[in-house]
Amino acid sequence: MIPAPFDYHAPGSLAEAIGLLQQHGDDAKVLSGGQSLLPLLKLRLASTAHLVDIGRIPGLEYIKEEGGYLKIGGRTRESALERSDVIKAKYPILHDTALVIADPLVRNRATVGGNLAHADPANDHPATMLALGAEVVAAGAGGERVIPITQFFTGIFSTALRPGEILVEIRIPAPPPRSGGAYVKLERKVGDFATAAAAAQVTIGADGKIARAGIALTSAGPTPIKATAAEQFLMGQRPDTAAIAQASKLASDAASPSADRRGSVEYKREMARVLTARALAKAIARAGGH
C-alpha cells in the first residue's frame, strides 16, 4: 500500500499548473481530491514521476448560479454538493448522485472534476452530467474552452481533455420549470461502484407531455452511456407507466455492460432497465408530472 516514488508539485496558480503539465507531459498526473488516483498509486497499478497537486490553486471550489447555469468549480468536493441547498432544491439528481459516491469520508476529499476527468465508467457523475446536458470547461495553455459533455468521454479512462489541460468548471444549464431528475444506483454495499445506475432528467411541457429527457447509464459500457433512443422516444409522450417501461427497455438496449463480480451481462442489462424505470418515475414525480 505504498506508492512508488514521485516528485510532488503544488502550484499556486492555474498557469503554473498548466506549465508543469506541459513541461512533464506524460510523466505528470493531476492530483485533485486524490480519492481515485492515490489508491491506484498505492497499489502501484498506476505510476507517475510528477504529481501536480491542483489543491492549492485558489478559486476552483464553488457552487453558483450564474447566467442561466449552475456552475461548479472543478475542485468542489462531493461533500459540498451533498450539503448545498441550491442543489438539493433545484438539482436533486446531483444530490442523489453525490450521496452515493463512495462513502462520506471519501466525499470529504473527492472532487466533482476528478470524478469526471478520471473517466472510470463506474464513476457516478458522468451519467448524471450526460442526463443534465452539462458542459465542461477546460483550461490549458491556449486558454479556456468549453466541451459539451456528450463529447467529453472518449473511452475507458480517457476524455477529450488534451495534454496539459485541467478541468476547471462544470456548467449545467438551469432546467426550465416542471423539470425533475433522479439518480438511482444499485450497489452491493455502500461505498461500492455501481452494479448498474441510471440518471434521468426530464422536463414536462405545458401540455403535460415530456418536452425533454436526458437518460444516461453508469457501468454500462466503456464510457457512460447516453440512452439516446430512450430520450428521443420520450419526447412528446405522456409521462405514464407505459412510456416509462418502453423508455427503460430502450435504455437497457443501449447498455453493453461487462460481466464481473457485481453481475453478469444479462443481470446488469436488466438492472439498467429496472433502474431507468425507477429513475424516470422519480424524475417525473419531482417534475410534478405524476
Add this chain to the structure above:
Amino acid sequence: MAPHTTFEIGGLGHSIKRKEDPRFIRGQGRYVDDITLPGMLYLDIVRSPFAHAKITRINADRALKVPGVLAVITGETLAKYNLHWMPTLMSDTQMVLPTEKVMYQAQEVAAVIATDRYAAADGVDAVEVEYEPLPVVVDPFKALEPGAPVLRTDKKDKKDNHIFHWEVGDRQGTDAAFAGADVTVSEQIYLPRIHVASIETCGCVADFDRVNGKLTVYMTTQAPHAIRTVVALVAGHVGLSEEKIRIVAPDIGGGFGGKVPVYPGYVIAIAASVVVGKPVKWIEDRMENLQADSFARDYHITAELAAKKDGKITGLRIKTLADHGYADAAANPSKFPAGLFSICTGSYDVPHAFAEVDGVYTNKPPGGIAYRCSFRVTEAVHAIERMVDALAQKLQMDPAELRFRNFIPPERFPYTSALGWEYDSGNYAGALKKAMEKIGYADLRREQAEKRQRGELMGIGISSFTEIVGAGPSKHFDILGIKMFDSCEIRIHPTGKAIARFGTKSQGQGHETTYAQIIAEELGIPAAHIQVEEGDTDTAPYGLGTYASRSTPTAGAAAAIAARKIRDKARKIAAHLLEAAEEDLEWETGRFFVKGVPQKGKTIQEIAFAAYTNHPQGMEAGLEAVNYYDPPNLTFPFGSYIAVVDIDRGTGMVKIRRFVAVDDCGTIINPMIVEGQIHGGLTMGLAPALFEEIQYDEAGNIQGGSFMDYLLPTAMETPAWETDKTVTPSPHHPLGAKGVGESATVGAPPAIVNAVVDALAHLGVTHIDIPITPEKVWRILKDNGVAE
C-alpha cells in the same frame, strides 16, 4: 435472576463498564504495529502471481540496490536452517518459503528486509522471480479424480490429493432409517470460502537479543503459549530454547480465529531477527491478509434428512468434501480433522445419524477454520437448520412447528446425541417460543399470506441452533498433543487488591472486565481492584488461548476454582483471626463471619492483610492460587433466531426488515458484553449470508482478494439487531456459564437463508447457497416469471 453482589463489587450479572476501554478510547491501545524498538527493521514479502508454478529463478540484484534494503531471504536461505517448511496445527506441513514451487496465488516467495517500510515495499517490487506455470487444481472434486495432478509432491509416496477421511455415527443404522422413511429430503449445500478479515491484520515484531540469547516476539496471536512451544519445537535445532522464548500478544484488533495459525511471515521475521540480531517487524497489508491467511468454510455438503410423515426426524446423513487448500493448516483439536462438525444433529432428537468428511488438497491458501465458528460448527449448524426447513417445506409444515416436534426436550438432558456428544443443558423450545413472541410470528405469517396474494415477496426464517464450545476435556482434546485445559493464577496483595493472569488472550471479548467479575463474585473484591493480564508467556500460566468460545468455559472456570481455593485459605486465616473454628464460619460476599454472630467477621481485605502480617503458625504466607482447569465436558450454548426479509422484485436485493436473536449462554457474566458479542456475531453471520465470498478462477486467480470485492457490511447494511435471552446454566461449569462469542455467527446465516427461501418457496425454491447475492435471487424471480 438478580446479581448476588452489589454494582460496586461488580460480580456476575452486572453490566459494569469495561476496564480496558480507557486506553482504547484515547488511542493508547498497544497493537503490534504500534511497537517500535531501537534498530528495528522491516520485513515485506514477495508473493507469487501464480497458483501453481515452479520457481526457476529469484534475482535479488535490483532489490539489493534499493536504498534501505539490507537483505533478501529466500527458501534457500531458510533451508540452511531447515526452516523452509514447518508443521501445521493439524500435523501436516506447509512451506515457509519455497525452494521448488509455489502452490497458491499470493504464496510467500521471498522476503525483503529493509530499514523502513517504504524501502521494504520498493525492495519487494524490485525482486525478480521467474516461474514455470504448472497445471492448476482448484476444483476439489476434480482434485480427487484419477489422473488429477498430484499437488503434494513433497510428500514421498503421495499419489493423490486426498488428505483425510473422517466419519462418525452409525452408517448402517442410518441407511436403514433412510430406506424405511416416509419422507426424505436432500440438498447440496456449498459454504464458500470466506475470510475473517479482522480490522487489524496479522503481524509481529521479532526481537532476538544476542547478548542474552532470548527471543521475544510481539505477535498478533490468540494462543501465545502454544506458539511458544511450537517455536521451541520447530526452531530448537537452531538454538531457541523454550525458556528463552517469550511470546507477547499485546492488544489485538480482532482475532476470530484468524490469528491462531502460524503464518510464514512470523517465521521469516523470527529467522531474520535471529540471524541479524535486530528487531524485525512484519505487518501484512489487507490484500495479503485476504489472499494468503487462513480462510474458513469451503465445505461442499450433501445433507439428507429422513422423517416420518408427522415430521419426526428419523435419520440424518451427511457427506462433505472439505477443500483445505494446499496444506491442512486448520487449527482443529488433533483428533478432529473436521472439527466439531458432528454437532450436526443440532437441537433435535435424531435417533440415527452418520456424517463423513473427506479433506482434499487444491491450489489455494492453506487453512480451514478461521472465522468465529468453533471448529466447523457454522458448517454443521448451517446444514441441519437448512435441512429442517427443507423438510418442513416438503411436509408443508410450519418450520417452527416442525422444530417443536423434534427438539430435545429439557428433561432429556444431559443428552447424548447419535454422534456421541453429551449436551449439558438446553431449553430449545423455550428459546424459540420467546423469539416467536418477540417478533410476532403469527402476525408475520398472516402478513406473508396477504402479501403473497399481491405478488410481494416476504420471508420468515428460523434458526434454532446448538453450539458446542469450550474445548476441551483432556480425554479427547489436544492441539499438537498439548491438552486443551486453561488456567488462571490469582494473587491477592496485602491491601486486598489482586492480580490475575490467564492462559487465554482476549482480542476484544473484554476479559480484563469479565474475568475480574468472576473473581469479584467469588471473593467479594471489587472488580475494579482486580488487575487482569493475559498474553505474555513469561508471566501468564500456560493455556491454549482464546478461540472457539473457549475462554469462559475453561479459563473462566479456572478463575472460579482458583478463587475458591483462595477462599478456602482465607477461611483458615479468618478462623485464626476470629479465634473460631472453620466450620463455625459463614461466607457472604467479601467476608467471613461467625455463624449467628454476624457482627463478628473479617473482610477479605482484612484477611489478605493478615496473610502477610498475621497468618497462622505453620501456614505459608501469602494468598494466591492457580488452577489448570480440565473441563469435564464441552458446553452447549444455544438460541433461536428469526429473520424477516423483504425481496425487491426488480433487483433481487434482500432487505432484512427485522432480526430477533434469543440466546442462551447459561450464566451471564456481563450482560452488556454478552449483548455486544451477539451484535458482532450476528453481523459476522449476515456478512457471509449476503456479501462475502472468496472464489478462484480456473487458473487459481483469487476473486475477492481486497476490500473492493470482499464485502464487509457497513452500518448501512447491518440491521438494528434485536436481542433477548433465556438462561439455562451448564450443570458442569463452576459458574454455569457456557461462553457466547461465536453463537451468533453460527446461528445467523441459516436464519437468513431460511427467510429468503421461505419468501420464494411458493415458486418451488428449496435452497440457495450463500452468499445470497441480488443476482442469484433475481435469476430465480426471472426464471419463475415474477421479476419486475
Add this chain to the structure above:
Amino acid sequence: MSKHNIRVTINGVPHEAQVDARLLLVHFLRDQLQMTGTHIGCDTTHCGACTVVVDLEPVKSCTMLAVQADGAAIITVEGLERDGKLHPLQEGFCQEHGLQCGFCTPGMLMTAYGLLSQTDRPSEAEIRHAISGNLCRCTGYVNIVKSIQYAAALPR
C-alpha cells in the same frame, strides 16, 4: 523523489517536518510522529480505521499525502481528551459499549466528531450514514450508534 517541508497543527500543537513526497499522512502520524492512535486496516481506502479530522472534516488519512496536509489543522484521537477531561464521544463509547477490540474505534470517534460538529442531534439513520465509511468487525454497529447518540445528548 522530492522532499518537502510541511507545517501542520495537530491537536493544537504546531509541527514542522520534512517529508518525502509519497509519505502517506497516516504514516506521517504513526511512524514519524509516533502518534499510533490512528490505525491502518486496509489498502484500498475502504475501512476507515485511519480516519482523522483535517480542517474540520473527517477524512481517510491513508488516502492523503502528508504534503497535502501542509498548513492544515488536524485532530486525531489523541486530541479528544482535553485537560484530563474526556470528550463526550469518548464517554459515550465507554458507557454504551461502543468498542470491543478498539481497532476501528479511533476512526469511528473522529468520524463521529465530524458528524457532531455538523449535526446537533443526529438520528440513527444519519449516524449510520455518517459511519458508513468505517468498518467494524466486532460490534455490529448497534452500540456505536448508541454511543454517538449518548454523546450527542451531552452538553458540548
